[in-house]
Amino acid sequence: MAKLTEYKDMSPRASAVVEGIAQARGIDPADINNVWKALARHPAVMEQFAAEMKAAFAPGKLDPLTKELVYLAVSITNQCEYCIASHGAMARRKGMAEEMHAELMAVVLAAQKGNKIAMAYRVPVDEALEEE
Amino acid sequence: MAKLTEYKDMSPRASAVVEGIAQARGIDPADINNVWKALARHPAVMEQFAAEMKAAFAPGKLDPLTKELVYLAVSITNQCEYCIASHGAMARRKGMAEEMHAELMAVVLAAQKGNKIAMAYRVPVDEALEEE
Amino acid sequence: MAKLTEYKDMSPRASAVVEGIAQARGIDPADINNVWKALARHPAVMEQFAAEMKAAFAPGKLDPLTKELVYLAVSITNQCEYCIASHGAMARRKGMAEEMHAELMAVVLAAQKGNKIAMAYRVPVDEALEEE
């Protein structure tokens, strides 16, 4: 299991990252998720990941819920239990109703099957698709 | 490379699947994608996949573009070239503008990183998340 | 693409491995598969892999075809095109009829789905299974 560093014990560089996230989410820095407590010992990695997450979830053409669904789909495909738990919760907070979750699962599982079929039968990309 | 069976050479069971898909998409059965030409020799697998795809993309709470983005995200994560090409094209037809594609990539890549970080540091799921 | 070393140009250590495989299969060493031509520059890796393959396919409780089906199932799951092509051919030579191939695909795809479902819903192992 990870060595978790609580907010009060973090280095200045790590605390600064946590404070930025806590402020954006409107929570107390002491209540930050475990992933940040685990990353605290490697502040450069932590800063890079925090900046990348912020940019990925910045307002844009895709709405916040769609982005969470995409994040969750990747996490299921990669079989990351922590991320499935945390981004599943995030998706629910941003509006993923039970029925949407079921539909997401149906698409994710169909995609898994499509992926393995394409590889197993060694299907070449259609020329028509290449021309697009 | 796959052995591709053209529509005119397919068994009745395989043709029936192709006709169903072609009708739903408003295309000529002879123009069906390679994946179905490759699957034609295994009609039971083909029927099961066609039915699963139809159910996954049936009208529901998630809109058609969101479903394509999720399918594409899974295909990128699984590194399936055929599916990235075909569902990338599908997503563009359903409205994925270049800017949305770039945002999708940013979320997919951030998720990849989050997944590997959670595993590398062996981060335990927060109790608060379990209670939800 | 790999740098392929033909049998006639191999080092003595690499030729010896190829000769052993060729003799066991009853083929000419010059007709050895590409994987061995690619491995020829790293004879220690080559010897280790050849020995491991020989041991894995040595006569035992599982019949030769079952072993090929297992090898093929792993290769599909790992999405290795070369191995799907070569061990698909091997399986056909050892008796995999088209109908068996279709059944294999059905089980492989069902397993993929079961695997992703178990992870996505974070299913704990049943106590009854632990006691076995």
Add this chain to the structure above:
Amino acid sequence: MAKLTEYKDMSPRASAVVEGIAQARGIDPADINNVWKALARHPAVMEQFAAEMKAAFAPGKLDPLTKELVYLAVSITNQCEYCIASHGAMARRKGMAEEMHAELMAVVLAAQKGNKIAMAYRVPVDEALEEE
């Protein structure tokens, strides 16, 4: 961890799936595996998976034990702990003796190596294999 719904608390759609499986296995529906208790909240996904599993394991050219070995091989490759535990138990019930399990492991591990070698050296598929 998954939210598990016990049989007595399931919706009619979910109970019907569980009853079908329980009858086929000759067990009490209350003793159904955790995976079905976890899926109960998404009955459409559950029905689809139950139907796919039933079709994949229907009597055919491959015997029931071979199918379990293939399922187990995929689960090991995908690193799904739940499926390794449950289908390992299933395989033992269908006749996988310890020696067969050891042979399965040897083939699975050799295949992993073969897969990574083929990719690492970027081995092209032999023309002779394409012609088959």
Add this chain to the structure above:
Amino acid sequence: MAKLTEYKDMSPRASAVVEGIAQARGIDPADINNVWKALARHPAVMEQFAAEMKAAFAPGKLDPLTKELVYLAVSITNQCEYCIASHGAMARRKGMAEEMHAELMAVVLAAQKGNKIAMAYRVPVDEALEEE
């Protein structure tokens, strides 16, 4: 296949990234690798990746060759042909002799095996390791 944008046709944001990389490597921007030509249509993703690569390969405690070997090991594990080709070349330029390449392969393959064994037998982490 990717749509590749040549340096002379890139947007100002994309050209700036390419110029930075070309300068650091002492090459002509027109000779930049395909991966950057493919990324040119998504300049934000491109900038983020270029910055992350620069930081990862900045002088530090690990020497440049060790970093390339680690990058190559990840690429082999993920089965990314492009990255195996490009970072294999990079590693050779930074001093990876054939013998070192063979040793790298031996460790990568042993790790693959260790990983699958640990999962297949569901090995719990030793308490002594947790205490460290």
Add this chain to the structure above:
Amino acid sequence: MAKLTEYKDMSPRASAVVEGIAQARGIDPADINNVWKALARHPAVMEQFAAEMKAAFAPGKLDPLTKELVYLAVSITNQCEYCIASHGAMARRKGMAEEMHAELMAVVLAAQKGNKIAMAYRVPVDEALEEE
């Protein structure tokens, strides 16, 4: 969880493997890692893995720490918790300081991103790289 066989209860074949490893590491065979206790029921797999590990970590052109970093990088990529814990500890014993660990993480994460980018954009290998 694995069925662990303690050293004192192992078969002669399994004990012999454990004794060889214990002697090489200068530890008591009773203190052997869990992975070997789990493998004890499959002595042939155990012997093969022990021999492969010994060969992979034999003195050579790459120093022992570099080999551990490569092993750890593969284990993170494959998301194997046991191997991350055990080879993380091994790497620390062989000299991986916290700063080196952070640099390793930065390279591993950059490689993950590079791998997914190359696949997502379907980047063709540069001709210049093929000629090398």
